[in-house]
Amino acid sequence: DVKVTQSSRYLVKRTGEKVFLECVQDMDHENMFWYRQDPGLGLRLIYFSYDVKMKEKGDIPEGYSVSREKKERFSLILESASTNQTSMYLCASSPTGGDEKLFFGSGTQLSVL
Amino acid sequence: AQSVTQPDIHITVSEGASLELRCNYSYGATPYLFWYVQSPGQGLQLLLKYFSGDTLVQGIKGFEAEFKRSQSSFNLRKPSVHWSDAAEYFCAVGVYNTDKLIFGTGTRLQVFP
Numbered sequence: 001d002v003k004v005t006q007s008s009r010y011l012v013k014r015t016g017e018k019v020f021l022e023c024v025q026d027m028d029h030e031n032m033f034w035y036r037q038d039p040g041l042g043l044r045l046i047y048f049s050y051d052v053k054m055k056e057k058g059d060i061p062e063g064y065s066v067s068r069e070k071k072e073r074f075s076l077i078l079e080s081a082s083t084n085q086t087s088m089y090l091c092a093s094s095p096t097g098g099d100e101k102l103f104f105g106s107g108t109q110l111s112v113l
Numbered sequence: 114a115q116s117v118t119q120p121d122i123h124i125t126v127s128e129g130a131s132l133e134l135r136c137n138y139s140y141g142a143t144p145y146l147f148w149y150v151q152s153p154g155q156g157l158q159l160l161l162k163y164f165s166g167d168t169l170v171q172g173i174k175g176f177e178a179e180f181k182r183s184q185s186s187f188n189l190r191k192p193s194v195h196w197s198d199a200a201e202y203f204c205a206v207g208v209y210n211t212d213k214l215i216f217g218t219g220t221r222l223q224v225f226p
Binding site: 004031033035040041042043044045048050058090092094096097101102104105106107 | 119122147149154155156158159212213214215216217218219
C-alpha cells in the first residue's frame with residue numbers, strides 16, 4: 001500500500017524554536033508538497049518540490065523553508081516558530097503529470113506556545 | 114487566477130437522506146477537478162476526479178460528481194448518506210501546467226441517526 005508518512009502526529013514547541021517537520025513517501029514520486037490547514041481557510045500551499053534539491057514557493061511561504069536532499073524525503077522548517085504558525089500541516093506527494101492525485105500523510109498538529 | 118469556492122461551511126443531514134455538496138471553480142480552460150474527504154484525525158483521501166470525457170464521474174464510497182461547464186460547478190452527490198460519511202469534504206482544481214492543486218475551504222458534513 002502506498003504511503004506518505006509524517007514523523008510526528010502532534011508537536012508542541014515554544015516561540016522562537018527551530019522546528020523540523022519530516023515527510024517520507026515510498027512511491028518514488030517526483031512531486032512533494034507541504035500544505036497548512038486552518039479552520040475556515042482550507043488547505044493552503046506553503047512549498048512544493050518537483051525534484052531533488054528543487055523547490056518552489058506556494059501561496060504562503062513566509063516564515064517557512066524546505067529541504068529535499070533525497071527523493072523520498074521532504075522537510076518543512078520553521079526557522080523561528082511563532083504562535084501564528086500553530087496549525088495542522090499536511091504533506092502530500094504525486095507523480096509528475098498533473099493528472100494524478102495527491103497522496104496525503106495523516107498530518108502533524110503543531111502547537112506553538 | 115484560479116480559485117475554488119465551497120459556499121457551504123457546514124451541512125447537517127439525516128442518515129439515509131440524499132446529499133449534495135456544492136463546488137464552484139474559476140478557471141479559463143477545461144479544469145482538472147477533484148473531491149477529497151478528510152475523516153477526523155486523518156489525511157485527505159481522494160473520492161473522485163474529473164479530467165475530461167463523461168461529465169458524470171463515479172467515485173468511491175458511492176459518491177458521484179457532475180461537471181457543469183456552463184455553471185462552473187462540480188457538485189458532489191450521494192443518494193443515501195451513512196453515519197460514516199460524517200467528515201470534511203474538499204473540492205480542488207489543478208493549476209494549469211503544474212502538478213499543484215488549489216483547494217476550497219471545505220464543507221463539514223454532520224450526519225444524524
